[in-house]
Amino acid sequence: MxxxxxxxxxxxxxxxxxxxxxxxxxxxxxxxxxxxxxxxxxxxxxxxxxxGFKERLVEEKTMETVTRKLEIKSFCSQSQHHADLYQATYNEFLSLLENT
CATH class of the missing domain: 1.20.5 (Single alpha-helices involved in coiled-coils or other helix-helix interfaces)
Incomplete structure (x- = not known):
């Protein structure tokens, strides 16, 4: 090379x-x-x-909350027994969460 x-x-x-x-x-x-x-x-x-996210978020959460409250009201209005059981169970779950 x-x-x-x-x-x-x-x-x-x-x-x-x-x-x-x-x-x-x-x-x-x-x-x-x-x-x-x-x-x-x-x-x-x-x-x-x-x-517009904030507005949509508030609207969606409002609709969810209102729908849930109307369902609860409808459930409880079926009878006093329904209302009493709902309230007792609600209080039971609430106390479980308050103790954590």
């Missing part, structure tokens, strides 16, 4: 290594852009999603 051939081989290896690093850098940059764009889109989506 001559010195010229050896230098040519070293040059080719150096070019190949440089090309690999260039490809890796481009790949990292592409991934960076993709993640940055995804984060920006998520931030915008979050703004839109949270618009």
């Amino acid at each position: 001559t010195v010229g051939t050896l230098l040519g081989t070293v040059n080719e290896v150096a070019t190949s290594v440089s090309s690999i690093f260039d490809t890796a850098t481009k790949s990292i940059n592409m991934l960076n852009r993709y993640v940055s764009e995804a984060a920006e889109k998520q931030a915008l989506r979050s703004i839109v999603d949270t618009h």
